[in-house]
């Protein structure tokens with residue numbers, strides 16, 4: 001894989017949930033470069049989460065070709081997930097979860113630590129750096145289940161960053177965050193994209209995007225109906241207007 005190769009390449013991909021009699025995603029083609037910031041919009045049930053989980057190798061691709069970070073998703077989803085961070089929508093820890101924030105962030109390193117091995121100094125350093133990036137060092141020793149929804153969301157973001165991902169998939173990452181936290185995370189995302197990480201973000205709110213050109217992808221009924229680059233201030237209008245006809249760039 002060379003630096004100019006797309007980091008995500010989907011060609012005519014169909015994805016089906018287990019036991020479903022027809023695919024949820026149909027004929028998805030998408031090419032995303034390194035360091036792109038991609039906003040995925042569309043109505044409830046359009047397939048936005050399904051698209052993220054397809055890229056992450058978590059769902060069954062019935063047809064088509066999917067290559068992420070140079071790995072064939074259909075062949076080796078585990079390898080893909082070592083390089084791709086995924087922040088789930090509305091995930092909340094049980095109040096009795098027996099892990100501290102530091103331990104939860106360290107779990108982001110498990111793919112590189114290896115089975116039954118002890119974390120190394122570099123793993124603890126990656127954890128410390130991620131906690132710092134999210135401004136939550138003071139929460140390190142707190143039990144995760146006793147934090148607020150917004151604090152838990154930041155911890156999960158830190159966990160994803162701790163694995164040094166090439167791609168970050170974020171499903172409604174701002175849903176639990178206050179205005180200041182949203183601005184902070186946006187600045188962080190802009191920095192990550194500037195350093196070459198590719199960010200895909202599913203959102204219903206488009207007023208907090210970084211001040212740089214983005215790619216807007218709009219989904220409807222399991223298909224991509226728009227995929228084009230635009231200034232961030234145009235995203236909301238493009239999502240609203242979608243459905244009037246396909247437009248790919």
Ligand SMILES: Nc1ncnc2c1ncn2[C@@H]1O[C@H](COP(=O)(O)OP(=O)(O)OP(=O)(O)O)[C@@H](O)[C@H]1O
Pocket residue numbers: 017018020024042043044045046047048049050051
């Ligand atoms: N585990 C599942 N098994 C079967 N079908 C599912 C499953 N999860 C989602 N679906 C279906 O797949 C379709 C797309 O769902 P998806 O969650 O990807 O939509 P979305 O665009 O992310 O919606 P929202 O904006 O509400 O989060 C929906 O029709 C949904 O019912």
